[in-house]
Amino acid sequence: MMISLFSPVFFPLQSLTNFALDDVAFSLTDFIIGVSVLAVIIAAVVIINIRSKKAAPSQSKGKPGEKNSSGMTSLFSSFKLRGIARDIGLNNEQTKMLITIFKTDMVTDPQTSINTPSLLDRHFKRSYRIFEQSGSEKESQRNLSVLFSVRNALENSVIGGLTSTQQLRENTVFHITFGKEKYYIHLLSAKGDYIIVESPKNALGSQIKMPKGTKLTVMFFNKNNKGYSFETRIIGYVARDGYPAMELAHSNQLRFLSQRRFRRRQTSIACNLFLVYVEGSGKKQRLLLDKRKLQGNIADISVGGCSIKIKAPVQAGARFKIEFTQGDENVAALGQVLRSNKTGAVTIFHVRFLKVSQRSMNIINAFVYEYGYE
Numbered sequence: 001m002m003i004s005l006f007s008p009v010f011f012p013l014q015s016l017t018n019f020a021l022d023d024v025a026f027s028l029t030d031f032i033i034g035v036s037v038l039a040v041i042i043a044a045v046v047i048i049n050i051r052s053k054k055a056a057p058s059q060s061k062g063k064p065g066e067k068n069s070s071g072m073t074s075l076f077s078s079f080k081l082r083g084i085a086r087d088i089g090l091n092n093e094q095t096k097m098l099i100t101i102f103k104t105d106m107v108t109d110p111q112t113s114i115n116t117p118s119l120l121d122r123h124f125k126r127s128y129r130i131f132e133q134s135g136s137e138k139e140s141q142r143n144l145s146v147l148f149s150v151r152n153a154l155e156n157s158v159i160g161g162l163t164s165t166q167q168l169r170e171n172t173v174f175h176i177t178f179g180k181e182k183y184y185i186h187l188l189s190a191k192g193d194y195i196i197v198e199s200p201k202n203a204l205g206s207q208i209k210m211p212k213g214t215k216l217t218v219m220f221f222n223k224n225n226k227g228y229s230f231e232t233r234i235i236g237y238v239a240r241d242g243y244p245a246m247e248l249a250h251s252n253q254l255r256f257l258s259q260r261r262f263r264r265r266q267t268s269i270a271c272n273l274f275l276v277y278v279e280g281s282g283k284k285q286r287l288l289l290d291k292r293k294l295q296g297n298i299a300d301i302s303v304g305g306c307s308i309k310i311k312a313p314v315q316a317g318a319r320f321k322i323e324f325t326q327g328d329e330n331v332a333a334l335g336q337v338l339r340s341n342k343t344g345a346v347t348i349f350h351v352r353f354l355k356v357s358q359r360s361m362n363i364i365n366a367f368v369y370e371y372g373y374e
Contacts, residue, residue, distance in 0.1 A: 035082060044081040081110050088157045094150045101127040101147070114154060121369065124151050128371045141358050145345065148303075152262060155226075162228060164252045166190055168220075175219045176200070177302050178210055187220075188245055194235050195248040210234055215247070227257035262302040264366045269298040271308065271324035276334065278319070288333075289321060298324060302368060303361050305352040314349045316338045322351070326367050331360045 079100055085095040102110055105123040113119045124147065131143040162168070172187040174197055183200035190196075200208045210216075212234050219229045235247035275290040296310035306322070318337045324328065333356040340349035356364070366372040 012256045051187075054101075082288065083108060084114065088153055090150060090153055090213050093146055097150050101150075104130065119156075120151075120154065121214060121371075124369070125371045128366065141362060144362040144365075148362065148369070151365075151369065156261070162222065162226075162254050164194055164254065165230060165232075165250045168195075169222075172220050172222065176216050178208075178214070178216070180266045185210075185246075190250070193250075195232070195250060196238070196245050197242060197248060199237065199244040199246045201316050209237065210246075212236055218248075228254045230254045230255055256283075262304045263368050264300050264302040265370075267298060267367075269301070269326070270323055271296050271298050273308070273310070274321040276319040276321055286317075299331055299348065301355065301364060303353070303364050304352065307336075307348060307350050309346050309348050311345055312347060313342070314347050315339060316349075319354070320351070326363050327372060331364045332357070332365050333360060 046177050081099055081102065082095055085098055090098060100124050102113070104127050106112055107123060108310060113123060128144065128147060131140055131147060134140065135143065148334055168187055168190040170187055170189060174182050174185050174187060176185065178200070185198040185200055188196040188198065200210075202208055214234045214236065216232050217229060218232055219227065221227050230251040230253060232248045232251055235249055238245050238247060273294040273296055275292070275294075277288040277290065278287050278290050294310060295306045297305045299309055301307075308322070314337055316337050316339055320337070321332065323329070324337055334354045335351035336354055338350045338352050340347055341349075363372075
């Protein structure tokens, strides 16, 4: 029978005379060995636990949704994401929405997602389709409205901005000023030692050769509608695919500019226009709708307004009810003409939306961000 090391040991009275010192030595030796073995085991367990904790971060660097060796899904830290949201300027409701979107798509590295527009849109598009089909109509539209407000805030943030002209993509449109003239030219390449752009042309289509060494200020918008400017100088002229091109110096000092409040998308959508009159003043003011219908074509649109082409003169300040169809959805908005210009028989006028329903705003945003089922 095995006797516990910590249990009392009793000996029969008659056997005391036969009890030897060797027996005592043997018991003490066993006790010391047992304690030593136990200490070694405890130390080994502690070391294994420490190494496991150190290895945990490397396991969490897998792909979104990837499980680590313990079977737990690696997700981002909500605390860290709240810090990012605070820096961007999101309110509490928007922050909760951002956390929900990232958790829904099993994001492990929110900073990378925020800095990568295509990846960010993938996360938002998935949540958009979930919110679109869940909850009541009112709840669904409310969630979509908050979702787009977050997406727009991320787009307008400086996070993930450009730092060098070597990051620019081909076909970016440059706006340059030379003297009193303004020119719009396309970027051909930014991969080499110099920036290669189209040579500017005058109204007759002839190449304009600015002197080498001329300093220029360039302004442009990237794909995410972020505006930038930088200083450069003309290095020289080259031929590019048989056409004259201009070489400009690279710059690592890009300045972030103010930009459009909302993303805008080029398009061609037929629309109906109804002139709106204002009758009365103050609290008695009311809007009257002219039943005569004008037909136009929306050339670009955002939730803030649109540009419309129409074969009729339009005055600045005029108000219109604008109706069009996007997919299977009808959209309506009240807008006011900011300015207009005539090109031949066509008038192009720019409208600022004055009143748009939440549902119509969500439909426009889904179209602009390409989250719908097109």
